[in-house]
Amino acid sequence: MTDKPDKLRNNRIYYLEALVPVLAFGSTLSGIALWEAGILSEIQYAAAGSFLASCLLAYLAWYRPRKDIVSLTTPLYGFIFLVTPIDYYQGILLQLFYAAGLTTLVIRLHFRFGAGADDRSHGRKELAATPLRTYVESTRDVLAGLEPAGGRNASMAFLYFAEGEYRKAADVSHAGACHEGTPEPLVRAFGILRQHAELLEKNLPRPVTYQKFLPADAALMAKPLPAADQPDREFDTMMDNALLLLYSAAWHASEADRPILIASQPFANKLLEA
Amino acid sequence: MKIGTIDVKVSNISIGVFVFFTLLLIIAAMMDTGIRPHLIWMIPSLFLLLVIPVALNYMSRSQYKDLEPTYEKEAKTVRVRLINESMIGKIVRIEGVVERVHFQFLNRPQYSVADRSGAISVKMFTTPPEDVKVKDIVEVYGQVIRRYMLTGEPVINCVIIRKIDRKP
Incomplete structure (x- = not known):
């Protein structure tokens, strides 16, 4: 569904990346031609293209999930070359070296910092192809009937918990569990999350007895439960499963919250992989 | 060394630099008499x-000391695993065991x-007021930041690290 926009966006990025050396070298070569024709009086102005190329490089670096600080600072040097008077031969040499540097950086950016742009910045509407997406898809049928209000509660409970706002997460979980029409496994997930949030809020340890999912909910669990003789791990896994089930419910039932759920993917992935 | 209520520590690297240039100056002054008139500003x-x-x-220690009450008041105790980009x-507080210590010689310790x-x-x-070593049980107060300011995984920018007796 998102393949075509992704391809178009990637093509746009490739063209922009190719434009960096074209602008940088092209501007210097044009500058030489204009100088020879007597049109350009100061060779420093031939660095205008390099400056634009460096701005473009910084833009490409900024819109990546991993920021490249070297590429981000190149406009500073481009600006200095543009405004500083310099002799003809030194100017040409400096600009060509700078153009070569920008070309190297754009190649480095492409291969070391990925070709894709920042998911959040480009308003993607799908989860990345990770085990999380597989899990969310696997729960679609069970959670498809959930009302948007239930989805909203699930979304808020997950997000408050991720932000460390445990009091609010507990309150929203309570509201979610009491909401009429919420499927039973989801009621249990809200209950488990509420208990964990209240314990975390008060910095209390694991109680001897705690809320659990039922064996019948096994198909909805993202993570398998550990052996019965590991209560600490079981307690943590219950919380992870509750959070991931709520994330999935929020994804299916509260479409308006999808951008923020996408932004919270790293936390959900962390829970799934822990 | 204590200045007022602040316990000031000089990093090993600063002492090393001082010793290196002192030795260099002594040797140069012994070998070249022309340097001696310049000792008046070199020393x-x-x-x-x-x-x-x-x-x-x-200055940094006294600023951190001023911040301590605010952090102690505002910090929320969290589990390490639950710290994330959101x-x-x-401002958070964690309890745990120190597994590794780096860059102590620079007075910029990373635990x-x-x-x-x-x-x-x-x-x-x-530098923290206490000498924190591997296997010490500590409580940490600090702010969650990204490792490289704009990017990287969440880490804690620590304001207080102190040893505690109980297990985390």
Whole structure:
């Protein structure tokens, strides 16, 4: 569904990346031609293209999930070359070296910092192809009937918990569990999350007895439960499963919250992989 | 060394630099008599190599000391594993065991602190009042930041790290 926009966006990025050396070298070569024709009086102005190329490089670096600080600072040097008077031969040499540097950086950016742009910045509407997406898809049928209000509660409970706002997460979980029409496994997930949030809020340890999912909910669990003789791990896994089930419910039932759920993917992935 | 209520520590690297240039100056003064008239400004400069790091350490330590009550009041105790990108900017408190210590010689210690749920990097931009070592059980107060300011995984910018007796 998102393949075509992704391809178009990637093509746009490739063209922009190719434009960096074209602008940088092209501007210097044009500058030489204009100088020879007597049109350009100061060779420093031939660095205008390099400056634009460096701005473009910084833009490409900024819109990546991993920021490249070297590429981000190149406009500073481009600006200095543009405004500083310099002799003809030194100017040409400096600009060509700078153009070569920008070309190297754009190649480095492409291969070391990925070709894709920042998911959040480009308003993607799908989860990345990770085990999380597989899990969310696997729960679609069970959670498809959930009302948007239930989805909203699930979304808020997950997000408050991720932000460390445990009091609010507990309150929203309570509201979610009491909401009429919420499927039973989801009621249990809200209950488990509420208990964990209240314990975390008060910095209390694991109680001897705690809320659990039922064996019948096994198909909805993202993570398998550990052996019965590991209560600490079981307690943590219950919380992870509750959070991931709520994330999935929020994804299916509260479409308006999808951008923020996408932004919270790293936390959900962390829970799934822990 | 204590200045007022602040315990100031000079990093090993600052002492090393001071010793290196002192030896260099002594050898140069012995071998070349032309240098001796310049000792009048070279010797005070040499001492500045110690005085400046001490002054910087005093300033950063006193600023951290001023921040301590605010952090103790506002911090929320969290489990290490639950620290994530959504918590960037939050003031948190964790308890755990020190697994690794790096860059202590630069007076910029970086600890790896682990609790039952996971481990996290704890960065400090000055020396802590206590000498924290591997296997010490500590409580940490700090702000969740990204490792490289704009990017990287969440780490804790530590304001207080102190040893505690109980288990995390």
